[in-house]
Amino acid sequence: MSTTAEVERLWTVEDVARYLDVPVETLYAWRKKRTGPPAGKVGKHLRYDPADVRVWFQRQKAA
Template sequence: MSTKDAVRLEPAWTIDDVAAYLRVPVETLRTWRKKRTGPPARRCGKHLRYDPVAVRAWLSSSDVA
């Protein structure tokens, strides 16, 4: 597979990236995570990362108030 054929993946977002994208404080994202109501996140070692596609899907879902 050549480089032209490879799918370009968007890098995972940090909590600061998601907060900026959603225009909410980081603490709001932490509260949502504790309540399991916010966008899905994963731990990568000691770091929390968000899949940009999943964040956008969460935002456009009907569950978001």
């Protein structure tokens, strides 16, 4: 019996801004300063792994 794991889709900048309740511009500023959640490029599009965003947020809470 084979099962397929459900894959969570990558988040856009707008998704992350909504999750963190910050403006999109803040995410771009954090990225420029290398202080925000890790992101990667898919072609010309910036994408975030939801698990990485959650880990980053937990570390911010703990700091």
